[in-house]
Amino acid sequence: PYPFFAELRRTAPVSQVEPAGMWAVSRYAEALTVLKNPQLFFSAGMAALMTPPWLGRGNPSVNSILFMDPPQHGRLRALVSRAFNASALNRLEPRIRDFATSLVKALPADGGVDFVSAFALPLPASVIGELLGLDPSLHSRFKRWSNDLVSVSAVPPEDVAMQTRVRQSLDEMEHHMKEVLEDRRRQPREDMVSDLLRAQVEGERLTEEELVGFLVLLLSGGLETTMHLLAQAARVFIEEPGVLARLRAEPSRIPAFIEEVLRYEPPIHLTIRQTTQEVELGGARLPKGALVAVLLGSVNHDEAQFPQGDRFDMDQPGTQNLSFGHGIHFCLGAQLARLEARLGLEALLARFGSVERGEAPEEWSPSMMVRGLSSLPVRLREGD
Numbered sequence: 001p002y003p004f005f006a007e008l009r010r011t012a013p014v015s016q017v018e019p020a021g022m023w024a025v026s027r028y029a030e031a032l033t034v035l036k037n038p039q040l041f042f043s044a045g046m047a048a049l050m051t052p053p054w055l056g057r058g059n060p061s062v063n064s065i066l067f068m069d070p071p072q073h074g075r076l077r078a079l080v081s082r083a084f085n086a087s088a089l090n091r092l093e094p095r096i097r098d099f100a101t102s103l104v105k106a107l108p109a110d111g112g113v114d115f116v117s118a119f120a121l122p123l124p125a126s127v128i129g130e131l132l133g134l135d136p137s138l139h140s141r142f143k144r145w146s147n148d149l150v151s152v153s154a155v156p157p158e159d160v161a162m163q164t165r166v167r168q169s170l171d172e173m174e175h176h177m178k179e180v181l182e183d184r185r186r187q188p189r190e191d192m193v194s195d196l197l198r199a200q201v202e203g204e205r206l207t208e209e210e211l212v213g214f215l216v217l218l219l220s221g222g223l224e225t226t227m228h229l230l231a232q233a234a235r236v237f238i239e240e241p242g243v244l245a246r247l248r249a250e251p252s253r254i255p256a257f258i259e260e261v262l263r264y265e266p267p268i269h270l271t272i273r274q275t276t277q278e279v280e281l282g283g284a285r286l287p288k289g290a291l292v293a294v295l296l297g298s299v300n301h302d303e304a305q306f307p308q309g310d311r312f313d314m315d316q317p318g319t320q321n322l323s324f325g326h327g328i329h330f331c332l333g334a335q336l337a338r339l340e341a342r343l344g345l346e347a348l349l350a351r352f353g354s355v356e357r358g359e360a361p362e363e364w365s366p367s368m369m370v371r372g373l374s375s376l377p378v379r380l381r382e383g384d
């Protein structure tokens with residue numbers, strides 16, 4: 001896939017691309033250099049782009065670790081990762097299994113269904129809702145909130161109604177996150193939000209803005225990414241029926257399968273940094289302040305790192321893919337996403353013996369950043 005990326009890797013591994021004049025990094029080696037050196041390639045520059053004048057209000061997500069650099073990033077990441085550790089995942093595991101099992105039970109045997117709206121979206125929505133302690137009646141709004149948040153950029157949406165909608169979504173998110181924080185302050189529980197409120201390192205605590213920013217980041221960072229991972233897994237089942245049969249016989253191979261789906265079609269296709277000074281990278285000279293886009297969809301297919309990279313092969317030796325990023329910003333939700341995908345697929349394969357393409361065509365989301373299927377019509381058949 002992606003012949004344009006292959007061409008870039010061969011002829012111009014670090015080059016300026018239109019329309020925004022960003023520098024695109026298409027090879028694995030240079031991508032690692034960027035992600036490993038936050039002192040040369042920093043993240044805070046993005047915060048200004050995410051708070052454009054047309055928005056007319058603050059953007060809560062810019063107060064999150066994704067937009068921070070050392071030393072502030074390290075201080076905050078230490079605080080939030082405590083609330084996101086193995087015991088938090090253990091606490092969630094039975095709930096995730098319950099969500100997955102009841103979603104699978106509701107899928108039609110032998111009938112057509114959109115896999116994205118019936119399974120790949122509601123599973124992570126339920127998990128994030130549980131994690132953030134939000135009322136289940138709000139789950140149906142998550143996708144709009146998350147889409148509206150990622151649509152914030154320097155260029156205003158042409159449609160004024162859309163601008164109003166984005167503002168409204170941000171207001172709603174902020175309102176409901178503050179409500180949950182207030183509730184847990186009054187009545188702490190055994191959950192992540194209460195852990196976050198307790199989190200403290202050397203006498204420091206998270207401020208209200210940092211708490212809201214982190215919860216907003218979790219909602220948008222954990223929803224469509226995991227949705228795309230699950231949908232791509234189903235697409236592999238359609239195209240390579242042997243894979244599904246093999247995983248039913250050997251469920252212990254599901255984690256290796258998930259890693260290969262992540263490598264082959266990464267849900268996040270690019271991540272952006274800005275240079276703090278003039279830098280030489282992959283034969284190009286980047287000026288200070290240059291925006292640098294690391295093309296994760298390209299580096300995961302770099303033949304220098306993955307010799308058979310263009311083939312889907314769950315037996316490829318476990319060479320590191322960069323789908324969860326690398327270095328200080330490595331995805332905090334990676335273990336949760338892998339757990340959701342594993343439990344989701346286990347439940348699905350326990351009931352169904354084949355996934356076939358449905359009648360309507362599949363659809364892809366228009367975003368360049370979060371790339372994947374927005375609908376995948378399928379026909380499911382029960383197995384023995």
Ligand code: HEM
Nearest residue numbers: 065066221222225226229271323324325329331332333337
């Ligand atoms: C960061 C991908 C699921 C929370 C990242 C980054 C990537 C990524 C590439 C690094 C961005 C950068 O370097 O600029 C993914 C993928 C997922 C997924 C592919 C699913 C398949 C989740 C989930 C959560 C989550 C489920 C939490 C509920 C975060 C957070 C960060 C992050 C908090 C910021 C870490 C930091 O800046 O230190 N993710 N993510 N992600 N992700 Fe994920």
